[in-house]
Amino acid sequence: MNIVNFINRFPDESSCIEFIKNQRLQQGVICKRCSFIKHYWLENKKSFQCSACSFRTSIKSGTVMENSNLPIRIGTLAITFISVTKKGFSAAELQRQLGLKRYETVFRMYHKIRVVMGKRDNIYRLEDMVEYDEAFVGKAINNRTKGKLKRGRGSQKRSKVAVMAESTVLEDPDSGKLNKICRYFKMKKIKNLEAKTAQLLFKEFIDENTVLQTDKSTTFSDLSDCIDVHVREISGTNEGNFNLKWVHIAISNLKKHLQTYHMISERMMQNYLDEFCYKLNRRYFGQKLFDRLIIASIYPYWHDCG
Template structure:
């Protein structure tokens, strides 16, 4: 959804409240006190009241907006800006677009939405054929110690990221040329490049019946306990580039994406990875991405949304 459509659809706070109220009613509200499912709407309190025990659930309760003093329309407008572009959108730019005086509330709001994106994608496991590789991306380091850190691969100036992609070979019936299509991606910040780290990630996020493709790094020398079929190729060869095509594309795009943000701390890195993957996994959703993230934000912890 672009900003013009948003303004036409949600001209004021009341229209946003009505939209969130209808979404919550449609998906169902469960009383935290007695687990009752029948509720009455209290207009003057902006809350749902349980018909069984009288317990009240505010319109923000249980959503990503819980405990936030920001208007619902501000949250929804932020989601509009974030989902309207495939590229990165910094918190400073979001602050300017929202016309807010303070940076900290915008920063916290943006990261809460990134957490929601990550929680949604945790539900997916990669299947059939999967690629796995590791990458290094720049992170914020203190100026006093930056000059003392080593450069290049494995530098302390960089975060280590595991990249996984679900890919399927496709053959053109006319030319006979084989290419790959890709469905889902996963990216996880990791502490080290040890074999045990890779094994744990593969067990958690890739179906054991899949065909796994990696390079010939010693990290991947023994994955027999994690996967049924493991194909190892030197990534510098033409065949190797084909096998790891999508993880390499994703790594390249990730690095470009992160250039939008000037200083990303090690602690927050996973949130940025989650946002990148959430958008990448829904790259064909178009205008629907706004509604999907809205629903995910209303039920961030348990609801099975898109």
């Protein structure tokens, strides 16, 4: 999907409503009151009506457009913009591109889109071989917090982010040279660099049969509780650089990506990481990214595994 395709595919509001309606029916509309799944479409109300209890679900209800006055076409255009830009938009830039007056409306919707991106990626666990490292990224500090910072500790001005990369070693049949390809990434904001924090992440996001690769930090000295095999490498050596290749590339790209925005607060950091990771994990989707993002964006918000 690009902007020209968008104009051809969705020339007006009713073509957008028809599209979103059909997408929602395909996913299955579930009645909020009685959980029944059979619904009728009420054209004049732009709503689905439960055929068991007559409860109505509006076309926007539960989607990222819920509680906004935005026309469906503008919401769909926002999703198009977000899906076509690799670098990501600031909410202010998106507001300008959509020609909207209120910043908050755009900000709230963009926030929800990032939340659904995070939820989608949280469904999957990494497996086989996983590289793990931690990074510091710049964050916004408000004036009240500024006064409380201890001198000489630059790390207080940065958020800590755990980065995981699922990678596979491949051997070139001719030269015998080893290379590594990477599939999926996960990035999670963490409170501290303690072993316990890393262990909780591994339990939640990495399959227990994974070969985990980290640097030689003492944080990782005992992970037998949550992971089977664990290879520790000294970063800076050839072997260390090879084993942590993708996680280091991802960290450097993440830092560049975050420069697109003005400083991001600690509270919002995960939201931005979720967008970055969602697109990174779907980097080969091309035009299909729009369809995937639409499906995620209209999946009822109150379902956890949307």
